[in-house]
Amino acid sequence: MTAFSYHRPTTLPEAWRLLAAHPGAVLLAGGTDLLVRIRAREIRPPAVVSLRRIPVLAGATVERGGGLRIGAATPVADLLRHPAVVRRYPLLAQALRVMASPQIRNVATLGGNLCNASPCADTAPPLLAYEARVVLERARGRRELPLETFFLGPGETARRPGEILTAVRLPAPPPGARVLFHKQRRVHLDLALASVAVLLQFRGSTCRRARIAAGSVGPTPLRLREVERLIEGRVVTPELAAQAGALAARSVSPIDDLRATAAWRRTIVEVRLRRAILELAGLSPEGGAS
Amino acid sequence: MTPRKTGRRSAPGPRVSARGRRPESGAAARASGSRPAASAPGTTPVRFVVNGAEAEVAARPSDRLLDILRGPLGLTGTKEGCGAGECGACTVLVDGRPVNACLFPALEADGRAVTTIEGLGGPAGELSDVQRAFVECGAIQCGFCSPGMILAATALLAEHPDPTDGQIRDALVGNLCRCTGYVQIVEAVRAAAARRRTAGGAR
Numbered sequence: 198m199t200a201f202s203y204h205r206p207t208t209l210p211e212a213w214r215l216l217a218a219h220p221g222a223v224l225l226a227g228g229t230d231l232l233v234r235i236r237a238r239e240i241r242p243p244a245v246v247s248l249r250r251i252p253v254l255a256g257a258t259v260e261r262g263g264g265l266r267i268g269a270a271t272p273v274a275d276l277l278r279h280p281a282v283v284r285r286y287p288l289l290a291q292a293l294r295v296m297a298s299p300q301i302r303n304v305a306t307l308g309g310n311l312c313n314a315s316p317c318a319d320t321a322p323p324l325l326a327y328e329a330r331v332v333l334e335r336a337r338g339r340r341e342l343p344l345e346t347f348f349l350g351p352g353e354t355a356r357r358p359g360e361i362l363t364a365v366r367l368p369a370p371p372p373g374a375r376v377l378f379h380k381q382r383r384v385h386l387d388l389a390l391a392s393v394a395v396l397l398q399f400r401g402s403t404c405r406r407a408r409i410a411a412g413s414v415g416p417t418p419l420r421l422r423e424v425e426r427l428i429e430g431r432v433v434t435p436e437l438a439a440q441a442g443a444l445a446a447r448s449v450s451p452i453d454d455l456r457a458t459a460a461w462r463r464t465i466v467e468v469r470l471r472r473a474i475l476e477l478a479g480l481s482p483e484g485g486a487s
Numbered sequence: 488m489t490p491r492k493t494g495r496r497s498a499p500g501p502r503v504s505a506r507g508r509r510p511e512s513g514a515a516a517r518a519s520g521s522r523p524a525a526s527a528p529g530t531t532p533v534r535f536v537v538n539g540a541e542a543e544v545a546a547r548p549s550d551r552l553l554d555i556l557r558g559p560l561g562l563t564g565t566k567e568g569c570g571a572g573e574c575g576a577c578t579v580l581v582d583g584r585p586v587n588a589c590l591f592p593a594l595e596a597d598g599r600a601v602t603t604i605e606g607l608g609g610p611a612g613e614l615s616d617v618q619r620a621f622v623e624c625g626a627i628q629c630g631f632c633s634p635g636m637i638l639a640a641t642a643l644l645a646e647h648p649d650p651t652d653g654q655i656r657d658a659l660v661g662n663l664c665r666c667t668g669y670v671q672i673v674e675a676v677r678a679a680a681a682r683r684r685t686a687g688g689a690r
Contacts, residue, residue, distance in 0.1 A: 200529070200548075200549070201548055201549070202548060203531070203548035203592070203594050205594065205595075205597075225592070227590075228590060228591070228592055228595070229572055229587070229590045232551065232590055232591075232592060233570075233571050233572065233590065235549070236549075236570070245548065245592075247592070247594075247595065249595055274584070297572075297661070298572070298575065298587075298660055298661025298662075299585055299639065299642075299657070299658055299660070299661055300572070300575060300578055300585045300586050300587045300590075300639070300661045301572055301587065301590070301661065303581075303584045303585060303586050304586050304587075304590065304591065385660045386573060386660065386661065
């Protein structure tokens with residue numbers, strides 16, 4: 198086992214001091230991924246700085262203007278017990294419910310899931326659809342950026358050394374939005390082989406607003422803006438849903454790996470997005486009015 | 488996984504104290520004569536409550552909760568299967584909630600209350616109602632997954648006294664049974680819940 202020092206600060210300034218004092222230190226929130234990676238010697242950090250005892254990083258609060266601020270080290274299970282998450286951000290709740298296992302949801306955190314920057318991170322597509330922003334803080338300074346620009350590649354984020362992801366901020370949810378998250382997997386504990394998060398807002402049968410994101414089909418979780426533009430302002434028909442699915446399949450860039458082929462992932466995105474749009478529009482998946 | 492075990496043998500001796508109800512394995516007694524935690528280089532004392540008794544263990548930064556439970560505390564009812572959070576054999580309750588002890592840093596157990604399978608029964612070794620239901624429903628085959636299954640089920644019933652089959656399956660989705668005795672396991676949880684309801688909620 199590689200030797201490292203383990204630190205449990207109780208305030209952010211203390212955490213920043215520790216990061217400065219231990220170059221190469223890694224941050225631990227839940228630790229459910231980090232501990233496995235350290236033990237497998239994929240990474241050999243000289244120091245681990247735990248964020249689990251910093252109160253300001255835990256919990257979620259409704260902000261003025263109706264948005265929600267989620268502390269980055271809030272465990273997933275706590276979010277699922279939070280009325281604002283369950284009632285106002287159902288797309289996020291749908292994804293949190295199918296994430297990993299109860300044991301892992303009790304420990305794994307929202308910020309940890311994002312900072313790992315896995316293309317298959319379950320929380321990412323819904324947060325992209327809600328146009329979430331991430332708050333990065335260092336000893337002197339704070340910046341906020343769209344989640345979309347936070348992901349740079351597999352395992353890579355815009356977080357700089359010395360910065361801590363302190364919060365995820367969600368704008369007020371679009372009123373009356375209909376949402377659907379689909380995670381394609383074989384057995385429950387699978388990572389997503391492909392996932393789609395769809396948020397549609399309608400006026401009559403016209404789609405006023407579309408927010409669509411996909412996971413496991415590119416180097417980062419992807420927001421599918423071209424597909425959104427295709428649908429917005431138009432009456433949703435089976436033909437439009439099929440076009441949207443086909444465009445999504447062309448827009449993503451999956452890879453072949455041991456879990457699935459790229460071609461299969463494209464097909465899943467195409468079919469699942471088409472069906473999601475039809476379902477949210479109140480049309481049956483076969484194409485007739487329901 | 489062998490490096491961990493040899494490392495454990497050469498590791499500095501833990502100090503374990505138990506007040507109140509003792510861990511039932513007698514581990515506390517076995518370990519109580521070893522060197523005090525504070526003197527062990529590279530270790531930090533972890534003070535926590537294990538199965539209702541206060542315990543103190545000298546833990547290294549790389550130790551997992553699983554390591555200090557099975558090692559210095561001798562609570563070997565908690566099993567190590569995959570060591571990566573996939574199988575749930577190491578499930579224990581931390582402050583009442585199920586977690587994978589193989590993914591939980593030992594130093595984070597400081598100040599927490601941990602329940603292992605050894606802590607579920609009564610003072611004279613009687614089985615808990617969930618344990619009894621597992622035995623009676625034939626929900627135990629090789630037994631390796633049983634401690635984790637039973638703790639996950641115990642946590643479920645604490646929160647949902649009358650769970651649907653769907654809720655039972657969702658609660659146990661993080662626990663693999665390689666003997667594939669899932670039908671009996673779900674029946675056992677259902678039976679424990681039903682018995683608890685007829686007994687007026689008594690454990």
